Amino acid sequence: MELVDLIRNLLLYGGEVVFKVAVFIAVLIAGISISVVIKRAFLKFLSTRVSNAIASNLSRALYYVMVFIVVAVALGTVGIDLTGFIIAGGFAGIVVGVALQPVLSNLFAGLYLMIEKTINVGEVVEISGNAGEVTEISPIFTRIRTFDGFIVSVANTQIISGVTKNFSRAVARRVEFRIGIAYREDAEKAYRIIKGVVDEHPYVLVNPPPDIFVSNLGQGSMDITVRVWTPPQVAYDTTKDLLWRMKKALSESGVEIPYTQVDVWFRSTLSVEQLHGGRPG
Amino acid sequence: MFGMEISEPLVLGMHRIDVTRVGEGILYKRYRNGVIEREILAKNVTLKLMPIYPIFYPRFITRYILCEFSTPIYVPPMESIALYMHLPIDIAVYGYKNGSFTIIDVVPMHRLYKYTLYGPPSKYGDVGGVVARYCRTSTSLEKPTDVEVGFCLSQIEIKSRLEKFTVVSKLLLDSSPLAIFYKLGSWRCCTQHIMMMISSTSAAVVEYGGQPIESGFKALDEPEEAKAPLISSRSEMMWGY
Numbered sequence: 001m002e003l004v005d006l007i008r009n010l011l012l013y014g015g016e017v018v019f020k021v022a023v024f025i026a027v028l029i030a031g032i033s034i035s036v037v038i039k040r041a042f043l044k045f046l047s048t049r050v051s052n053a054i055a056s057n058l059s060r061a062l063y064y065v066m067v068f069i070v071v072a073v074a075l076g077t078v079g080i081d082l083t084g085f086i087i088a089g090g091f092a093g094i095v096v097g098v099a100l101q102p103v104l105s106n107l108f109a110g111l112y113l114m115i116e117k118t119i120n121v122g123e124v125v126e127i128s129g130n131a132g133e134v135t136e137i138s139p140i141f142t143r144i145r146t147f148d149g150f151i152v153s154v155a156n157t158q159i160i161s162g163v164t165k166n167f168s169r170a171v172a173r174r175v176e177f178r179i180g181i182a183y184r185e186d187a188e189k190a191y192r193i194i195k196g197v198v199d200e201h202p203y204v205l206v207n208p209p210p211d212i213f214v215s216n217l218g219q220g221s222m223d224i225t226v227r228v229w230t231p232p233q234v235a236y237d238t239t240k241d242l243l244w245r246m247k248k249a250l251s252e253s254g255v256e257i258p259y260t261q262v263d264v265w266f267r268s269t270l271s272v273e274q275l276h277g278g279r280p281g
Numbered sequence: 282m283f284g285m286e287i288s289e290p291l292v293l294g295m296h297r298i299d300v301t302r303v304g305e306g307i308l309y310k311r312y313r314n315g316v317i318e319r320e321i322l323a324k325n326v327t328l329k330l331m332p333i334y335p336i337f338y339p340r341f342i343t344r345y346i347l348c349e350f351s352t353p354i355y356v357p358p359m360e361s362i363a364l365y366m367h368l369p370i371d372i373a374v375y376g377y378k379n380g381s382f383t384i385i386d387v388v389p390m391h392r393l394y395k396y397t398l399y400g401p402p403s404k405y406g407d408v409g410g411v412v413a414r415y416c417r418t419s420t421s422l423e424k425p426t427d428v429e430v431g432f433c434l435s436q437i438e439i440k441s442r443l444e445k446f447t448v449v450s451k452l453l454l455d456s457s458p459l460a461i462f463y464k465l466g467s468w469r470c471c472t473q474h475i476m477m478m479i480s481s482t483s484a485a486v487v488e489y490g491g492q493p494i495e496s497g498f499k500a501l502d503e504p505e506e507a508k509a510p511l512i513s514s515r516s517e518m519m520w521g522y
Binding site for chain 2: 171172200202203204205206207208229231233234
């Protein structure tokens with residue numbers, strides 16, 4: 001009799017458990033499917049209005065919230081009381097919030113960067129001494145490919161609290177050269193040669209005009225400073241090309257670019273002895 | 282000639298262009314002083330020469346062109362003055378296939394290419410504004426009978442709304458609303474009618490017409506960088522003229 005009751009109870013409650021598990025899975029699958037569809041639609045909607053980075057992150061955040069709700073609803077359908085979870089969740093939230101404080105501050109800094117557009121993907125920037133092209137702005141990190149090929153990850157809080165140089169936003173860039181010529185050379189001749197090179201260079205802007213002047217009378221040379229403005233896209237190429245052209249033009253015109261020489265003068269005459277076959281004495 | 286297929290070698294200023302056909306394949310070569318400067322392989326395309334805005338050589342940096350007049354223009358109060366201008370252009374080699382096209386080469390037609398900054402004057406050495414291709418252009422009151430290859434005829438009307446004399450020495454053009462038209466089978470090209478409206482002592486509005494100043498000229502297939510805007514066909518000169 002007892003065995004029969006046990007089997008009957010098992011079948012009765014087992015069927016109920018199976019039914020509840022089936023409902024749970026069905027709600028979960030349906031809910032997650034709807035979340036995916038909503039996420040995609042939201043991403044598509046946002047992509048046409050804001051930057052890809054913001055659209056992707058916001059739609060991902062919405063998806064996680066929806067998944068959380070779906071799981072809560074699914075658990076509710078099988079009769080699991082979530083009140084305890086909510087209380088425990090409140091405490092857990094405080095603990096996790098404190099533990100994740102740096103991550104969250106980076107996350108909000110990332111959102112701020114995306115909205116404020118201080119930097120964008122593809123721009124050339126210098127952050128914390130790392131200069132290079134921005135390859136990715138994620139919610140936590142900004143990745144920069146430096147000019148020597150490394151990928152540097154900079155925490156977003158560091159960007160909004162530190163100094164960021166954005167070279168791509170410059171309307172024009174100034175590049176400066178210092179060329180030393182020998183004192184015996186004619187400075188005006190050197191000026192004319194340098195001016196000719198600068199005026200012929202396509203990427204040296206007509207306005208603001210180039211600035212060429214003797215900037216220093218040094219120990220070994222007379223220094224001529226050349227300041228020119230150039231479009232930012234070609235600043236690096238112009239720097240390389242212009243210095244080479246100026247050096248070539250000066251050398252071809254016979255203007256000496258001296259290397260550092262030190263003349264040593266002695267107060268008293270030195271006695272110089274010539275040695276023949278060994279030490280004297 | 283503009284709009285015609287390149288079928289035989291030709292000389293353009295300091296450049297020589299050779300097109301060799303091997304079956305459906307095409308070998309395009311451009312020489313400067315006997316040295317190959319550009320070489321391209323393509324298949325089944327029609328190559329045509331077209332006038333092009335002077336913004337693509339040495340490389341595309343800006344869509345703005347700042348024309349500095351060789352002769353300053355004095356506009357009397359509340360008056361207008363119409364003049365013709367020789368706008369420098371380059372020559373592009375377009376590749377066509379089934380209605381789509383691309384620029385495969387730009388032949389520079391001028392010796393010196395320069396850029397400049399058009400922006401607010403600064404006391405402290407800082408800069409602002411826009412980088413523009415710099416051209417020194419000649420103007421005339423009468424319509425020129427002959428325009429050299431490498432130049433495009435443009436008609437400018439300068440209108441002043443000020444109650445005092447105004448000196449105009451430069452014009453900022455935006456190659457987006459600016460249009461180039463060419464005469465098929467010739468080296469002649471022109472722009473539309475351009476109106477410069479001086480509204481204050483430092484600002485002016487440049488408005489671009491829709492039709493070529495010469496009848497029977499054909500509109501250029503606009504490259505992506507200079508596609509005409511859908512709404513406005515005007516640009517502004519905020520930092521002096």
